[in-house]
Amino acid sequence: MTLPGGTSRVSVSTAGPGDRGRRKRPSGVQRAAAERARTTLGRRRAMNVLMVGVTFGAAIVATLPLVFILAHLVREGASSIDLAFFTELPKPAGEEGGGMANAMVGTLVLILAASAFGLPIGIGAGMYLAENKGTILANVVRFLSDVLNGLPSIVMGIFAWQFLVRPMGKFTALAGGIALGAMMIPLVTRTTEEMIRIVPVSLREAALALGYSRWRTSLVVVLRTALPGIVTGALVAVSRIAGETAPLLFTVLGNQFWSTSLTEPVAALPLQIFTFAISPYDAQHALAWAGALVLIGIVLVISLAARFATRSRFGRGGD
């Protein structure tokens, strides 16, 4: 870096091609500039190390909560997870043993109901936003969808109670599914829109030039190309609502027994965890921890499925 005569690379570059071979001694101004460049360089290097360190630390801290939660759940809950936990109904308070089989089934029923309601609407709305991005309606829908995304889930629960549970006269799995589905809609809408928008215009044009109609181009070419991303978005939305508790308190109520009927109250993992966690019995506390561990496990499986879905059917290089 430092050349004979104490000049830096900066001052050499000011020398024209003519003075090659007999380099002039650097002037005072040049020496001062070189000195300044050296100290600036030192400061920039230190700043670089500092910033890399800070972001590295932030990255570690960001993953710590999950590590702690998982570790704690395994310590508290793993011992309660046995075959009975997956196959039996919860035992009455005070009795040992029992499981959360009905709550797991109930959660799956709720996820299916929510997906059946939320996915078609979310994907359809996302397609509309992507295909008509400049229109007033699209801008309004996009804004409202962002607002809905930030809506506290308990508000969603109260609304579902007011407009679904009260008119029907009872708590039902259907009301819970719709409340959860409504929470999925904005997430699915926005990811669908984003995924469709990153499909190159050239692909759309190629389909149109082949004689594809507009709707067929959207469906067969654009949607198909964006599908892995949309599936990922849908699974992320599912894993987000899988653990929601507040909307369920007002809609599905919970159930001590087996039920898969959409028109009856149904058990759900988050509700069962809540019920057991606030009970005074240690055995139920342990089951609550185990339930939380299973819930996280379900979310983890869905996330892995999302990862898997983004892989192309042609394998590597086919995306």
Add this chain to the structure above:
Amino acid sequence: MATDTEWTRVPRPVASAGRGDAATTARVRLETHALSAFFGSAEVVRGVSIAFRDREVTAIIGPSGCGKSTLLRCLNRMHETVPTARVGGTVSLDAQDIYARGVNPIEVRRHIGMVFQRPTPFPTMSIRDNVAAGLRILGSDRPSKAETDHIVEDALRRAALWDEVAGRLKESAVGISGGQQQRLCIARALATRPAVLLLDEPTASLDPISTQKVEELVYELRRDMTVVIVTHNMQQAARVSDRTAFMLAGELIEIAPTNSLFTTPGDQRTEAYITGRFG
């Protein structure tokens, strides 16, 4: 849309026209009259009247932004797919106005194929399905699976790609090289047996070897169809075309047999461009 015209007939695999047919007098297949194209209020093609003959390759050359690609996109009604785009004047295929009321642009595009600057294989489809993509939408006239296989092989052979991909028709279309992808796109356009093939700078993103293959292919295609190729490469125009049109600032300056346009241009501006004084 009337169904009895020549170009609305459903494509079927037929034996390629022999060399002997090329000797017949070239008649005009595609023709524009006072064609203008706009983006909003900007007129990018100004009153162009030009004829493209059967079994000839017509090259359109001109500096960047002269409207040659837009002119090409007016020929199969792709221009109007862009918001605010507008077209004036007429374009006729076999003496039928493709911009007439009641003509479906989708029908037009099935008979006037197009290949773009960058290869655009459908990434979710296999090589075979890419070539067959234009056939899948023919509704009740859709060929059977066996017929489709035949058409796919025929199209890939005509695009000089069959030998390279025959063993992996079921593999992803984006797993092959860029030059192969572009020939795949040409095969895809050929599979529906269009009357006219439009090529919008088809070699702009290709390496020299792939470019040569595509050029040889274009040269062969004239045997049984009308080809219009937009290029910014004058040597390419000289190599592959029978006629060359020179455009400048949205206007057609002149069109002449390629040989005479490059040796004795009729317009000073053409001469200035081909001798490299601007553009």
